[in-house]
Amino acid sequence: MDITKLSAFEMKKKLHQKEITSRELIEAHFNKIEEIDGNINAFITLDKTEALKSADKVDEKIRNGERVGLLGGIPIGVKDNIMTKGIRTTCGSKMLENFIPPYNATIVNRIKEADGIIMGKTNMDEFAMGSSTETSYFGNTKNPIDTERVPGGSSGGSAAAVKACEVALSLGTDTGGSIRQPASYCDVVGIKPTYGIVSRYGVVSMANTLDQVGVFGRDVRDAVLMLSSITGYDEKDSTSFKNPEGTIIFGSFPEEIDYNNYLKGMKVGLPKEIFGNEIDIRIKDQITKSINIIEALGAEIEEISLPHLEYSLAAYYIISTSEVSSNLARFDGVRYGYRAKEYNTLDELYINSRSEAFGEEVKRRIMLGTYSLSSGYADEHYKKALKVRTLIKNDFDKAFSKYDVILSPTSPVLPFKFGEIKDPLSMYMADLFTVPVNLAGLCAMSIPCGYVDNLPVGIQLIGDKYKEANIFKAGLGLEGGLKNGL
């Protein structure tokens, strides 16, 4: 038996029944990484010594009959823009090539408190900017399904590591689709939770009002397990959600999932603006099959309208790059990060350090943001985009007053080959259907819904804010329907 192929839930069960130990599990995963990661390149940094030490602690707890956390003994990958004390955190950039954080992100502490085992740090587009993991300073991550193709981005390393069974679960970040799009390309489940329910303390900010940490797993239940281990209020993050009384985000974890019941009576909306869009016909066909399953399982499906959706991408690129330009101003070569060797003035120190250490896409986004915020354009571009954001949010609010879940393909295109998309604007289009969710602060999940021409297709289930339960139920229902050949 190849224990790396088990789901996290199965691993937990076997650990508790003492059929395997966490050390065996972690060693098996490191062996897998040694065997295949030279080709996939899902990891930037590994931490075998610490991981094995943590595994031994979990094994001891199990031996002694002590209480073990929700993630007890499970191998986990962490995207490299999330602070890990004592473990290099690079953001996929030359700028932070040698940066070793002096503290942990809150979510890293939560993984440790839940007895999860952190294997290492996963590859990503530089500073989370990209849709293909081609902009990483540490080289491309390859899609384990077809190594000539991209794994998606920017959390490509985290998605690929889960697909390739190098870890069971992983953390990613999603600013405009950076969890859902790679989940779709790598045939795994990816959840971008509601803005605010996962702490961003210790996560390197790209665009603060859009960034949200989320998770990958090989099935819906695994992904939900991972997510429920990291959510919760954090006083260190002023945008962290303080759960108002009576709000229930997660239910319990049923041992046996009866997929037949989850979709009964659920109201599902299909936005005509998305399905009328130019989507690869093979993707459209595959999504239609899933819609039929959802309907067969008892959901009511209706066409809806989100009239301002077509402006999402334009608004997103103004808002996100404006926040990028402000956030990345902190990289000046003084306190940490790369410092240029040649400079004569303080200004030259800043300019040379930034110009030598940032990659092309990062520079392009800093430039676009600086332009959008610069005097004379701030009202015309930045404020206009924020107003359009209001209209997009209002469209969703209206839709969610009547519907529980909104459906779309996760990506308008199938995983593409390396170097195939050269023009930045075409690359941005890969996030067309994921970006509106971040603008409105909603939750969404991408789940695999079959293959066309040997390439995976993902379907996106969008839920209202703090209504994660709806997308989990819909996801469990559809996943069960697909597995049972409905």
Place this chain on the structure above:
Amino acid sequence: MITKEQVEHIASLAKLKFSDEEIDKFTNKFSDIVKYIEKLDEVNTAEVEPTYQVYEYNQRFREDIVKEGLTREEVLQNTLEKQYGYFKLFNILD
């Protein structure tokens, strides 16, 4: 249309520099993106308030309680140049 001079001006604001060849390449791609975002002009937003932040319970106050922070060594551990327990910077005054 974005001009080369505008790109150079934005670069100086962003503390970045580009070679002549990079500037030309950049100006073209940048123009395409700016043209795309001008799509927003089609939307009438005269009566619409901007959404800066989607989270409605933002910016809470908390008690001002002093807690242990990072040590000086931890704060300085990633800098390339330090002196007398501080970050070392280029002289800006003679």
